[in-house]
Amino acid sequence: MDMINILRTIRQLDRPAVLATIIGVEGHAYRKAGAAMLLPLNGDTVGTVSPGCIESDLLERVPSIWEASRYEVAEYNMDPEDDPIWGEAVGCGGVIRVLLEPIEGALRGILMDALDLLDAGKEVRFMRGLKGEELFYELATEETVRFPSDESYDWQFSIRLTNRQRVILFGAGPDAVPIYQLLMQSSFHVIVADWRPRLLAAYPDAEHYLGTPEQLKEKLQLSAEDAVVVCSHHLHYDREMIKWSLTSRPKYIGVMGSTKRIGMLFNGEVPPATVKAPIGLSIGAEGPYEIAVSIAAELIALRNQWRNKQKEVRHEPIRNLFGGGTEQPNGQAEAAAGAFFGRSARQYGASCSAH
Template identity: 70%
Template sequence: MDMLDILRAIRQLEQPAVLATIVEVEGHAYRKAGAAMLLMGSGETIGTVSPGCIESDLLERVPAICEANQYEMVEYNMKPDEDPIWGESVGCGGVIRILLEPVEGELRELLLAALEQLNRGVEVRLSREIRGQELSYELCTKDTAVNSTSNDWQYSMTLTPRQRVILFGAGLDAIPIYHLLTQSSFRVIVADWRPGLLASFSGAEIALGTPERLEGEIQLYENDAVIVCSHHLHYDREMIHMSLANKTRYIGVMGSSKRINMLFEGDTPPANVKAPIGLSIGAEGPYEIAVSITAEFIALRKEWQNQEHHKEARNDYIRHLFGSGTEQSDGQTEAAARAFPGLSARQYGASCSIG
């Protein structure tokens, strides 16, 4: 579950709802800053901010927040030696602060604009500022400079598109791979030339065709990952060659050492190829193999994110060292206006805490 699921639910909302976002963590906690959940007036929830220990308390706050149309800042102290209400029973050992916001009006417009950009593969940043009792929002692309003018409180969260995975091969062993990757917040496109096999992937993004045809159907990008598991030697080799030609960041190949040797005609696979795919955990059978593949992808996603953050930090240092060009008189407002014209929001609310 990630923010994309919450945004999709907001798009379908037909009832009052509150967005709960962890904005600060001190010490240990089940979820980190940026984790969010959607709390609906009906009592339904999407996402998590704890193992389930504070959700009921958050839900009780929903009617008052929606009625007043005001944000609320709450604090939960999970330290057993400081808070007899939460700490002893929860035992997480930290303090978390959660921002609760009614999802309506211009805030909802901003969130839906963020969803539209994420669906296009564009990373965005949502910033919140409190000035006195006023809560304001700005949405911009990640490369747009934002100048904070708040003296009270400011929080920004980056919303990242899901890692795209092309799953080539729609056999029975691909079904658990698809489900586990999808449930782990990857965007999976299932590709195969056999329509009968693709019929097993109800609701999935699918692409019908051999690799030669898929080259015109699917535009492969450098940030894509590809899983090759059609078990057809000729087509698997074609898919590998196409992925290499498009310089995709990762190509995972399923199969035995003998089959992999045949696919690469005895040559050592390139550095961006993992063959056989998956973590070495002694997996047997389709489901366990799918677990090993999903675990590897989760680890790789974190590694790729760290690489991107390192690259961004280096670029920020270079810009600071050599100058960053013309500055706008109101950088934050101008940034949002350029990226998403007309989309900004201001709300008023009171802050309180418990614990």
């Protein structure tokens, strides 16, 4: 999810920066392979690749990487057996390999191409390939496309880039504010809709639409990929919004309200399978903030389920160097540092500062 923010920041960026991408994980780690972070020279970072353990070290590498105009691979060993001080303190117990690339030339160009495709509503697969000591980049826009096996590549690594899951938040009352905030912080694309201008004024930075459900049809253009949260607390308009949403068959429709009110909304009938009523995970939530947590948690869980069928990160075995991928105990392919032999900068354990 960080990549959308990173790409949009790069588009506006007018200063040197380095892109950090996790390309290999052995054992446990806070973020998985494919997680990325933008490291501008001035230190204003976007995204995360750890809970704060390795960021300082990564930032220290930025000036030299930019000056050399060359990528680098940093390796961080958090295994307590190899490093009883830092490994145990961090509690990760794994090895993380991070590819650092200066944002310039071919990389910047292809990242901007990827953003243009995402803005056009397409999914993108971004591939890096290593030939000797040179990195090459490719894009594919069809989900079913697999990059051809090219024996001239010593190593390949690809990630799937998608737009944020769109959530229509119908109802802009005070209890919707924490829902909006949590969903935005959880990398959803939240659109607030209501027929009351006074309530929409509480969302000055949000994408918002004014109108009744009937008026919103043309403005919002619901799709099967959307999720809808109905929380206007107006019986007639909530019912209209649910009815319209059902005809568009979005992935999820969540309805806020008591069991009695939900019974009134559906005329005593059992809601369809795509409708979650009442909305949110059953955690005994009370009050707007706890309810917002239950809703955000439910949507995060569902988003991950929807994406499980298509892995966000696809690893290609390292060829020519090891005679195929070597399986690790945690199921990950042999990590990429070996493929970058001679270009790999390694840092064990003490990558975390003691401040």
